[in-house]
Amino acid sequence: MNPESRIFVAGHNGLVGSAIWRALERAGYKELIGRRSAELDLVRQADTEQFFAREHPEIVVLAAARVGGIAANNRYRADFIYANLMIELNVIQAAHRQGVEKLLFLGSSCIYPRLAPQPLKEEALLTGPLEPTNEPYAIAKIAGIRTCDAFNRQYGTNFISAMPTNLYGPGDNYDPEGSHVLPALIRRFHEAKAGGVREVVCWGSGKPLREFLYSDDLAEACVFLLENVDYDDLAFTDESGTVQSHLNIGSGKEISIRALAELVAEVVGYDGTITWDTGRPDGTPRKLMDSRRLEALGWMPKVSLRDGIARAYEDFKDRYA
Numbered sequence: 001m002n003p004e005s006r007i008f009v010a011g012h013n014g015l016v017g018s019a020i021w022r023a024l025e026r027a028g029y030k031e032l033i034g035r036r037s038a039e040l041d042l043v044r045q046a047d048t049e050q051f052f053a054r055e056h057p058e059i060v061v062l063a064a065a066r067v068g069g070i071a072a073n074n075r076y077r078a079d080f081i082y083a084n085l086m087i088e089l090n091v092i093q094a095a096h097r098q099g100v101e102k103l104l105f106l107g108s109s110c111i112y113p114r115l116a117p118q119p120l121k122e123e124a125l126l127t128g129p130l131e132p133t134n135e136p137y138a139i140a141k142i143a144g145i146r147t148c149d150a151f152n153r154q155y156g157t158n159f160i161s162a163m164p165t166n167l168y169g170p171g172d173n174y175d176p177e178g179s180h181v182l183p184a185l186i187r188r189f190h191e192a193k194a195g196g197v198r199e200v201v202c203w204g205s206g207k208p209l210r211e212f213l214y215s216d217d218l219a220e221a222c223v224f225l226l227e228n229v230d231y232d233d234l235a236f237t238d239e240s241g242t243v244q245s246h247l248n249i250g251s252g253k254e255i256s257i258r259a260l261a262e263l264v265a266e267v268v269g270y271d272g273t274i275t276w277d278t279g280r281p282d283g284t285p286r287k288l289m290d291s292r293r294l295e296a297l298g299w300m301p302k303v304s305l306r307d308g309i310a311r312a313y314e315d316f317k318d319r320y321a
Helices: 017-024 043-053 068-076 077-097 131-155 183-195 215-228 257-268 293-296 307-320
Strands: 006-012 031-033 059-061 102-106 159-164 166-170 199-203 210-213 248-249 254-256 273-277
Touching: 006 017, 017 031, 017 043, 017 166, 017 215, 043 077, 059 077, 059 215, 068 077, 068 131, 068 159, 077 102, 077 131, 102 215, 131 159, 159 215, 166 199, 166 215, 166 307, 183 199, 183 257, 183 307, 199 257, 210 215, 210 248, 210 307, 215 248, 215 293, 248 273, 248 293, 257 307
Parallel strands: 006 031, 006 059, 059 102, 102 159, 159 248, 166 210, 199 273
Antiparallel strands: 210 254
16 A cells, blocks of 8 residues: 555445544545445445446445444344345455455454354354344345455455444444444433433343444554555464454453443433333343454554543534534
8 A cells, every 4th residue: 555545435424434534544545535325326236346447446445334223233134134245245346356456344243143252252253143133234244254255265355354343433323213322322311411301211231241442443453454464464264174364353341331321421411310121122242352363463442432432422512412
């Protein structure tokens, strides 16, 4: 990579893609390419192929995806698996046909089995049943990892895969029906504070443990991988004889959903009562990533959870409040 490399950031308006775009600009890259979904529908193979043939990107960051929290994943199961499979397959195939030098595919920690040993190591992939509430999305992301690996091993491409933990930050989705837990809590507590509501009801028991990473930290990790790490650096054969070639990206710290809700309420300034609707699903009991392989390569996160939530709340207020 050099400052004139033509870099296509697929999904550049989303939480992840926008953070990566900012990180690439900070790193001095000048030829960044982005298209809104209204301009380029990556679900459509012909449109994707024509775009690659016309723009000739040299580097691709595949951050485009259909995403959402437990409710959205469970309700729109067909939409999630179809859209994510089509986006991945179309972009990876087009990148190969156009001779893209390097591609970074971004997945999710939900690829791992629901009850996999903690912290989650890369070799835990496909060793047990997935969390039922987001299984379609997880299957699509697993397919993306394996597709990159298959192209690398058959065609000698340099397509790498990174699996971030739960993300939050500027540009997040705060929709009540489709957002993830942390932005959903930010909005709920802000609206309760603004409306003088003295009780906020949260889903589940509050017991599950989650790990969170600020989006700009993830973006810096992605630029680090693009500049320093290739497929041959990542691929290894695990004890079962399976080749694994993806890399975890996490903060290494976890917090219960109950403690998270209390922290968000504190940052927002909400002092009412928090109650828990135990009739709602909890999701996976625990999901902590083992990010030691990435740390050994030389990267560590910088933003604490409290500071990150404060920054995210300022972004929410700027955009919505």
